[in-house]
Amino acid sequence: MSRRTPGPTLPPWLAHALRAQRGPVPWSAVARGALSAGPLLAAALAAGRVSLGVVAAVAAMLAGINDRPGSRRASVQRIGVPALAGAAGMCAGTYAGDHLGAVALTVVLTVLGLLAGSLSAVGPVASGAATQVLVASAIGAGMPLPDPGWQRVLAFLAGAGWLLALRLALPTPGSLTRDFRLDFRFDGERAAVAGVYDAVAALLDAAGTGHAVARRAALTAALDQAQDALAGPRLRRYASSAAERRLRAQYAAALPLAEAATALAWTGEAIPRRAAEGPRRLAAAVRAGAHTGPLPAPARSAPGLRALDDALLHAAVAFDRGRGDDLHTRRRSPGSVARTVLGAAGREYGLRVGLCFGTAVAVAQALHHAQWYGTHRHWYWLPATAVFLVKPDLGPLVSRVLCRAAGTVLGALVFAALAAVLPRPDGLVALVVLAGALIPVATRHFAAQTAVVTVLVLALVMVGGEPQASAGRIGETLLACAIVLVVGHLPMPGQRGGGVRARLTAAGDAAHAYLAHVLAGSEDRATRWTLRREAYRTLAEARAAIALAAAELPALARHSEGADEIAATLERLADTTTACAVHLDDTGRLTPRHVEQLAALRAELTERRERLDVRLPELPLAG
Template structure:
């Protein structure tokens, strides 16, 4: 009789899991050309300390150098870099002109601010991280330059990597006969790849319809649409799309929205569709990548409302591909956050809870480090900043990965430091680590190991002695501090980040359902609301998944939220199917109304069990058009 192997606990399974995908060779090249060459130039000019700061800016910018469009990278890399320069400036002057107690208070307040702001989104989180890391470095790292000089050097290093991101073309990304066409068009290779992946995801969803894989394929379609939406939302000099290529890409993305709606409705129905139905979207994906006309598109059968919607969407897509036209800013479906909503997120339950934990971890680490009187005391609070970030995984996973990565990186560096010539060997090591960062970001332990080697090399080039072993000890101490703070009780209900995301997803689902039931003819508005509903659901699922992988003492605070999100997802899927049905027939049956009513009641009950006092769709069911007489 065989014995079953014990199940791996979620917190450990997450620590053992790594992202997969092709090697981002373009980012590897940029990493190799960023920190290392900057440091080399500074050494040759006898301005080593300036080069160390510039290389640090390039390194942290490299961590934010993720796949996507060039214009989006301006915000993704530039905003955190500016925040980092500000942190370096404030930290330098606070470290030079204040007492240790006052400095600890200043760093704690910065932690509260940065932690609260980090709840807004990924760019804000990156900015908060760099603000705190550089504030600690500025306060503790002995450098001859003034605070403003350090800030300029730091921004210069990040700007150098951003320049490489903007000007280096992606080999093979654009097919064009003329060299001029290539140089005019390569700027949009990230947007083109993102839009093409949307059509690929539609094809995969149609192929999975009627199988157990349909749910995962629908989630993959949401992720592809989110990525394309972000890629097309980068900064532009004019309010309207400023080139034919840009207008064409926006039109191609807009044409994918009704196709995605029809494919989702088919998946909801659960019946397998003919293979011919996926051929049209497949040819559209090829046309996007090749920057070429679509040619004739095979029409699917029109035997069901969703198939008829798919056929109509293909006809509109063919027209959009052939005639790019003018795309008004409202039709780009860009997500805007007003100042009021940003403040509401930062001051909400999730922002307050995260801000308090960051402030306590950062402040306590700074206080302990200064009390130990270590020459590299700034490493301890800087390490705590990365450890306290939920973006990088559950707390236990972060601690295990950080500890393992630091030990590995310190041991590897100790071996290199014993044999490499100085400073040229260390400069080469910095360049190699810069090239490895884009690959290492797939796992927090690997990223930590590479960054540890790079930082220790920078410190030694700057004139400090080899510090591998003290780096290990301080990392373990930071792990202990963050573990303690992570389990401390806080004012209000635990799991505020998860509940905030679920409440936002509930509001978006309600807005989408209300618009569909109003039978409005504004389909562009409907697709915008559908995008927001699925996007906020994806964010809620991500937050719930991270919370579920925490240690049991933390995971229990968000029990039941997964069922709430699943119910919301079924509500949005049902709303999508009914939108297509209303387009085709103009009315819903009593059975349709009964199904919606049951879903809303189920949502109310699951929300109550999970401690969510109000979910907008359930609480306001009586205000929905078409449901006022239901029940």
């Protein structure tokens, strides 16, 4: 029997461009998208304020891109903060465009790009805010609108605020048909916490198999999602309702379960399937808002199983009592934010974004003021497109360029065909409604998202009274792609790969703090779980940054070679530290296997950090 020879493997930069996210259709987000930009535009048409309606629709579209799955409370920050930044960018761009010449405007927007790019290194919300401030500043400076600047800003806030209001007010499909005692406003939090218990059960099932590492990573992702879901307004130190207190207690009860499951997986030994039944029943209880009922107890034949049994008993009590410990959330001090912005990652992000954004503005201004190009009214498309292409945290550069070019051509051609037959303006408003509804689904792939956004933007242009602009949109996008490809690969001052190194350094510091706390023998388990969460979360962030860097063209990818090996070592260190913590709780001492494993990981990290030139702390010795 002959074996089939495997086909050629695609290079990482091409494979990433062809990869799409999967999952169920987010019907809630689809409904919100349909009710956002289109109705705002229709209301503006009825009121005779079309230009302000276009601004509000653009803001709603940008907010819709940030409308990701999660809790309602978390969406306030995820949508609201970028919207406020976009309004500030609209104000700054409008003032600069009205009062500055081409050269001065280019300088101002370039500086704004440097600052916004540096801020992007702080985190996802900061990155979304930086993106919107740059896009809105370009629109404010270049879009020919008759309205004064303050009205544009209010229209922008109204558009984003309308989508946020829909996010907070509309129930999840199916939520009103369930038990009336379940408050639909907490569906996102409830699903996130239940997902943690399901992930614990999946990790217990995978113990002793080759799937354990992937299941532990999935557990980390589930804990990250639950932590974010519970971190919105009013879910702070003191919860404001019985439902919130119960969800907080259920999340807190999952932390020792996750710790015990990780320790059991670390041993590499299979455990009875009965052990996973308890977490699964807890997940069902979270979703149903019910009591846990009897939980099957695992055998108490090993430290990890005894820790799992104790954690199940603690969870049962916490579920019935409905009161948990104070919710621990990630809090960044002003000093840590400043260090991130001014550090290697912030400098690299700022230089890349500022240089590409400034170059796009300069080229757009030069072409706009040339006599043969003087009738062009959309020069702001060029820098706005460059922003979505160059942001280092949004994806590999070449992958986004390929997807942006393909998506724009497809969207422009589809719009040109539709615009030839649709009535105006009603048909175009209906097209905006359809495009708004498709955005939540299209965000799974950048090319699809680009195609949908292209249709929406071109429809808004025509509703505003301008001629069909599909050809111009394609030309602006292809020019922006060329600028970003060239400028994004230019030699930069300092060391490339700063974003990856910064993430690895943060992960190393967090792993060191976690290990030091465990080896010190502290009985403060709440602090230990907080340190454990930070260690695994920073590792997940480092893994994501490494994956994006590895999918760049070889000229950029080579600067982060070997980073995945350090991340893998740090992950094994975090798992070993968790196993040590559980064993110390049970026996008060470490086994020779624990000590030998920690020593080997310490030596491995010392060797690899020198090879990649990453600053990692010296690990404490165990004994």
